[in-house]
Amino acid sequence: MANEKQRGPAMPQDEARLMARICAQDLPAFEELYRRYRPRLARFLTHLLRRPQLVEEVFNDTMMVVWSRPDSFSGASKLSTWIFAIAYRKALKASRREDEPIEDAHAHERVSPDAGPDQRVGQLRVQQALLGAIGQLSPNHRAVVDLTYFHGAGYREIAEIMDCPVDTVKTRMFHARRHLKRMLAGEFADWL
Amino acid sequence: MDNILRFNGNPHLETERLLPWYVTGQLDPEDRLQVEAHLAECEECRAELLLERRLGTEVARLPVETGLDWEAFSRRLDPASPPPEGKVFPMIRRALARPGRTGWFLSAQAAFVAALAVLIVPVLRPAPAPYHALGAAPAPANGNAIVIFRPDTSEQALRETLNANGARLVDGPTAADAYVLHLPAERREAALARLRADHDIVLAEPINASATP
Numbered sequence: 001m002a003n004e005k006q007r008g009p010a011m012p013q014d015e016a017r018l019m020a021r022i023c024a025q026d027l028p029a030f031e032e033l034y035r036r037y038r039p040r041l042a043r044f045l046t047h048l049l050r051r052p053q054l055v056e057e058v059f060n061d062t063m064m065v066v067w068s069r070p071d072s073f074s075g076a077s078k079l080s081t082w083i084f085a086i087a088y089r090k091a092l093k094a095s096r097r098e099d100e101p102i103e104d105a106h107a108h109e110r111v112s113p114d115a116g117p118d119q120r121v122g123q124l125r126v127q128q129a130l131l132g133a134i135g136q137l138s139p140n141h142r143a144v145v146d147l148t149y150f151h152g153a154g155y156r157e158i159a160e161i162m163d164c165p166v167d168t169v170k171t172r173m174f175h176a177r178r179h180l181k182r183m184l185a186g187e188f189a190d191w192l
Numbered sequence: 193m194d195n196i197l198r199f200n201g202n203p204h205l206e207t208e209r210l211l212p213w214y215v216t217g218q219l220d221p222e223d224r225l226q227v228e229a230h231l232a233e234c235e236e237c238r239a240e241l242l243l244e245r246r247l248g249t250e251v252a253r254l255p256v257e258t259g260l261d262w263e264a265f266s267r268r269l270d271p272a273s274p275p276p277e278g279k280v281f282p283m284i285r286r287a288l289a290r291p292g293r294t295g296w297f298l299s300a301q302a303a304f305v306a307a308l309a310v311l312i313v314p315v316l317r318p319a320p321a322p323y324h325a326l327g328a329a330p331a332p333a334n335g336n337a338i339v340i341f342r343p344d345t346s347e348q349a350l351r352e353t354l355n356a357n358g359a360r361l362v363d364g365p366t367a368a369d370a371y372v373l374h375l376p377a378e379r380r381e382a383a384l385a386r387l388r389a390d391h392d393i394v395l396a397e398p399i400n401a402s403a404t405p
Contacts, residue, residue, distance in 0.1 A: 017397055024338070026400040027269065034262055043256040060265055067269060130250055149251035154218030174209045180247065 015079050023070045030067050037063075037080075040151060041087055047146040048091045048139050051098075058094050062087040077160055084151075085161045088143060095139055126187055133183035141176040144169055203230045207237050211244045335362035335372035336380060339387055340394040349392055357383040372399070 021029035041062065045055045065072075065086050073082050134142055143162060147153040153161070155169045162169065207230045213219045214227045231238055337359075341350055354361065357375065364371035375383045380398060387396035 020338075020397050021399055024399040027266070028400060030269075031262055031266065034265065038262075046256045060268070063265065064268070126250060127254060130254060134251070134254075145251060148212050148216065148218075149248045150254075152216050152218065154216075155213055156220075170209050173212055177208070177212065177244075177247070181243075184247075 019070060019073065019079060022067065033066065034063055037083060041083065043150065044084065044143070044146055045087060045091055047134065047142050048088070049095060050135065054091075054094050054098070058087060058090045061090050078157070081157055081160050084147070085163065088161050089163075092139070129184055129187055130180070133180050136183070137176055137179060141172050141179075144172045145176050145180075148173060204234065204237060207231065207234070208240060211237075211241060212248065215241070215244050215248050335374055335399060336377065337373045337375050337384060337387075337396060337398055338370055339373055339396045340370050342392050342394060345392040353387070353390055353392060357386055359383065370395075 015033075018029050018033050022033060038059070042055060042059055045058050046052075049055050049058065062083065066083060073079065077085075134145060137145065140162070144158055147158045147161065148155075155166050155173075158169045159166045203226075207227050210219060210223050210227050214224060219227065231241060341353075353359075354373070358379065359373040359375050362372040362374050384396050384398060387393050390396075
């Protein structure tokens, strides 16, 4: 997803071939794309929606659009931008449908499995604090944070995914960072 | 909360606003120069940069578990329903038919050829044959490859290429001058490699759909 803003939407050749085959309703090609996008798209949606059932629903709906309407990808953007934009729109629609506030009830159960025993306590504390702080952000702010830090997207690409001005993306990130800094004040002191 | 903030004249705030993408290398060049110039002279913002690096790393490391399953999802799919009409035919047709520009077009870089693959394949929607004449030759097997010949390829050269690779014509030329071929299944990859190396061919890709004529 990274490093494309200045060069235009040149698509990796293997993704172009996959999309060509998907346009011809080639199921193995679609399965490969599904498996390729599942980790990062599911992560994005999990941060955005916070509910496993909604994540699954929106992820599947997004992939159904890719499968049933591959022709709607015009090639004007990167494939990942197109897919993430579909997912973002569907996620917003799904979250509007739900009345309850979205909380991350399982945040405390998640911690990197590769941490050694001596690292786990400190890492768990940081991750819990971070997940809690991110969980208090609005979905739009969470989306910008995740797209920037995890997916390596630039502000122009995020603006395209979220269908908003670049300055709005910058502003959302500014507020999100300020919030994270406030919530993680203790951790920040240790990091310096 | 989304009212756009502008910090013209306040380099600290403007730098803070751009730091996340400075760290990930995603700033526009002019923004990057502006941030670098300010960081060079501001100790406070250099400290902020350290925090930003750590923050980005920690967010990226956050574990997220998902239980999504291809097997369950694939049961929702109906491969029999063809995709709708592509909207990009005209683009590809113009690109292929543009007179006097085939030289540079054909030598275009791989990325462009790859993009063509995406644009061209919507033409592969199965189109039922209107009738079969008595005594007509048996219909060829389903297509398992798509090729685009150079616009100036002669009929003889096209025929020789097909014969040399054991290819049968299943469909085409489409509106965008693409051909669906059936290649011998056991030799398909080798045949595709030869087709891609053929100077008369712009694109050769495998397909697995039942693009029946």
